[in-house]
Amino acid sequence: MNVDGSSTEGLSAGxxxxxxxxxxSLSVLAAPMVFGCGSPTESxxxxxRLNSRPGVPTVSPKIGLSDVDGADARLYVPESYSPDVxxxxxxxxxxxxxxxxxxxxxxxxxxxxGMIFLAPDSRDDTWDLIVLGAFGPDxxxxxxALQHTFDRCRIDPSRIALGGFSDGASYALSLGVxxxxxxxxxxxxxxxFLASAPPTVGKPKIYVSHGLSDGIIPVTxxxxxxVPLLRDAGYDVTYEEFDGGHEVPAAISESALDWFLDxxxxx
Numbered sequence: 001m002n003v004d005g006s007s008t009e010g011l012s013a014g015x016x017x018x019x020x021x022x023x024x025s026l027s028v029l030a031a032p033m034v035f036g037c038g039s040p041t042e043s044x045x046x047x048x049r050l051n052s053r054p055g056v057p058t059v060s061p062k063i064g065l066s067d068v069d070g071a072d073a074r075l076y077v078p079e080s081y082s083p084d085v086x087x088x089x090x091x092x093x094x095x096x097x098x099x100x101x102x103x104x105x106x107x108x109x110x111x112x113x114g115m116i117f118l119a120p121d122s123r124d125d126t127w128d129l130i131v132l133g134a135f136g137p138d139x140x141x142x143x144x145a146l147q148h149t150f151d152r153c154r155i156d157p158s159r160i161a162l163g164g165f166s167d168g169a170s171y172a173l174s175l176g177v178x179x180x181x182x183x184x185x186x187x188x189x190x191x192x193f194l195a196s197a198p199p200t201v202g203k204p205k206i207y208v209s210h211g212l213s214d215g216i217i218p219v220t221x222x223x224x225x226x227v228p229l230l231r232d233a234g235y236d237v238t239y240e241e242f243d244g245g246h247e248v249p250a251a252i253s254e255s256a257l258d259w260f261l262d263x264x265x266x267x
Contacts, residue, residue, distance in 0.1 A: 003092075003102055003165055003189070003248040048135045048178035048197045052147040054155035057083060061152035065107060073120035073145040074100040077153060078111045086156035088261060089116045089149065091142075091183075093168030096126040102165075105250075109257060116153050120145045127171040135175065135197060142175075161260045163187030163207075165248055166217065170194065173206070173226070177235075180204040185260050189248045192217040194226050206230055207259050209240045209252045216246040 061077045068075055081087055090110070092103045100119035110117035120142055124131045128138040149155070162183040164172035169191035176186040177194075180202020188208045208230075210222040219241060227239050238259055242252055257263075 003105060003253070046136050046139050048139060048175050049199075049201075050139065050143050050146065050175075050179050050182055052143050052150055053182065054086075054089075054150045054157050054160070057150070057152050057154050059152045068118075068120070068145050068148050069141075071121075072100075072141070073118060073148075074103075075145075075149055075152075076107045076110045076117040078114055078116070080111075080114045081116070081153065083154050086154050086159075087114060087116050088159035088161070089118065089153070089155045090161045090163060090187075090257070090260065091146070092117065092119045093127065093162070093164030093172050094119070094122070095164075095166030095168050096130070098165075098168070105253070109253065113257060113261060115257075115261070116149065116155060118145060118149050126167045129171055129174060129195060130167055138171075139175065158184055159261070161185035161187055163189065163256070164191075165189040166192070166246065169208075173208075173230075176204055176206075177201075187256050187260065188222075188226070189252065189256070190214060190217055190222070190246055191226055192221050194229055200233075203235060206235050206237045207240075207256050208237060209242065209248070209256065211244040211247060212241055213244060214246045 061081065063077050063079055063081065066075050090106070092106060094100065094102045100121050103119040106117050109115070123137040123141060128134065128136040160183050162172045162176045163169070163186065169188035170193045173186055173188045173191055174195045176183050177196050177200045183204050186204050186206045188206070190210050191208060208222055208227055210219045212219050222239070223241070227237055230237050240252065240255060242249060
């Protein structure tokens with residue numbers, strides 16, 4: 001189902017395994033991530049750093065929706081896109097058992113806001129940090145999907161956001177703090193944990209939302225753990241709670257995008 005209105009993103013047993021992972025390997029920003037819940041091989045492990053960077057496009061993009069690497073990621077380029085005007089980019093990560101198709105409502109939002117939108121699929125049912133207990137194949141694939149985007153679209157380097165829902169939110173925050181020189185903004189819709197791996201780079205601004213009646217990931221996970229941890233580490237965090245469950249209401253999507261694009265002076 002779409003991340004839209006009262007709809008919720010697809011959930012699976014991965015959300016239960018995520019809770020077990022949190023108990024096993026939650027770490028603080030200043031310390032290395034603990035490897036222990038998964039059993040990654042050396043070839044599966046990689047650092048959290050992403051290498052792709054925006055530059056001068058070399059390929060004309062397809063306007064509207066297109067696939068990246070078959071159908072492993074979806075790229076949306078609005079009709080208003082011009083290679084003469086650097087555009088903002090929002091990268092969205094799905095929850096456990098979900099896919100890039102869960103973000104279909106964001107295609108219209110990208111059109112309305114003149115924003116490039118990229119939604120990759122995880123290599124497994126959810127992201128490598130939860131499956132393997134380490135950063136690995138999903139970091140490598142995200143790097144390729146980002147390079148695909150940068151090869152086709154002129155992106156404003158000061159307006160690149162990494163966001164996600166549920167497992168995707170936890171992954172976006174955990175990966176994002178190591179890539180603050182690429183992502184100036186991080187968005188976490190109902191995250192369950194923050195498990196960082198060195199190095200931490202930059203100080204991206206962070207937006208976190210959580211439903212008061214969330215029965216999958218309790219609101220206290222954000223309120224009492226993730227948000228205070230980020231603030232104590234010196235991050236500028238905007239935090240919103242809303243009446244609802246494990247979901248991304250339309251009003252929260254709009255609020256997060258206003259914050260990202262600084263619409264109306266949003267902080």
